[in-house]
Amino acid sequence: MEFEKCLERRRLVRQETDSRIVDTEIRSAEYDLERAKKSFAQGDFKWGIIQAYYCIFHSAKALVCRKGYKEKSHHCLLVALRHLYCDPNEADPDLAEIFENSMGLREEADYEMSFSEQASRIIIGDAERFLKAAKAILDARK
Numbered sequence: 001m002e003f004e005k006c007l008e009r010r011r012l013v014r015q016e017t018d019s020r021i022v023d024t025e026i027r028s029a030e031y032d033l034e035r036a037k038k039s040f041a042q043g044d045f046k047w048g049i050i051q052a053y054y055c056i057f058h059s060a061k062a063l064v065c066r067k068g069y070k071e072k073s074h075h076c077l078l079v080a081l082r083h084l085y086c087d088p089n090e091a092d093p094d095l096a097e098i099f100e101n102s103m104g105l106r107e108e109a110d111y112e113m114s115f116s117e118q119a120s121r122i123i124i125g126d127a128e129r130f131l132k133a134a135k136a137i138l139d140a141r142k
Helices: 002-008 019-041 045-066 074-085 095-112 117-140
Strands: 012-014 069-071
Touching: 002 012, 002 074, 012 074, 019 045, 019 117, 045 069, 045 074, 045 095, 045 117, 069 074, 074 095, 095 117
Parallel strands: none
Antiparallel strands: 012 069
């Protein structure tokens, strides 16, 4: 039902699948993950969290794009990820949970200045897992 609402509100739109966009999103995710690791190593846990979130965000965008959709809101990207991929027969059912948790950590870090070394470590690990899973899904469909 939420998926249809996102479509009705045009926060999620159909588009032709474009492998160049998918590849660009994965490259963005890889870049953000490396930046998150560097920020963490430098003790900048806030930026580590934010950059790790964007690794997950761009990985999710690549997956949703592969299915022929484009998101226009972070929330509807999560909705689309759940709808399109989080069936145990389709992909890792934990992907949506990782994305949702990372959204919360990013918002706390970005808007409330609430972050920690532990939260940064966790989200960077989740970002690595999410990116690896997204690449495996995308590679299986080439």
